[in-house]
Amino acid sequence: QVQLVESGGGVVQPGRSLRLSCATSGFTFSSYGMHWVRQAPGKGLEWVAVISYDGSIKYYADSVKGRFTISRDNSKNTLYLQMNSLRAEDTAVYYCAKKREGGVVPAAVDYWGQGTLVTVSS
């Protein structure tokens, strides 16, 4: 069965960096685009970034552009989110999610990880 498992969250000071990982199994990782979505405590869902199946196309939300970098290692079936210059407003549960359809067509996501909490605080 499809599994997505995030790791790397924790408490970090403002201005510092953190890298999240999303280990996947149960599907052909190299065929699907992947997303990061976050949810601040008690708030709604906010899309963060997307990467195409081959890593050639990446898009970011304006709120993280220039600070966060999405990447993937198809040989390890793993998705990453490098987060630099962290701010208090980046505090959230971060979810990785798999596109429902392969290739580059627009698609919803059909599988989500359990989330990893990032807390930015001094």
Place this chain on the structure above:
Amino acid sequence: DIQMTQSPSTLSASVGDRVTITCRASQSISSWLAWYQQKPGKAPNLLIYKASSLESGVPSRFSGSGSGTEFTLTISSLQPDDFATYYCQHYNSYWTFGQGTKVEIK
């Protein structure tokens, strides 16, 4: 940027009620719209994609309709397991979520 506006923000209903949630896009998004259900402490769960296609395994009491700028999610007969928060989402190169609709027990 495309904005997605859901209404209502909160909805109080009873088991067996027919429930409708509306999502409006600030410009036409064709049918690139999904609906998700989220329960506290859990990841969202896909219900509807391409505005009206029911995801596999989702009960048939859930349905979606609309295209362009106005969309609806309907639960034909609310069940105890359906009390949750629902989000619409526009998906294309960029994503935008609605602010969510919490369905509460009346």
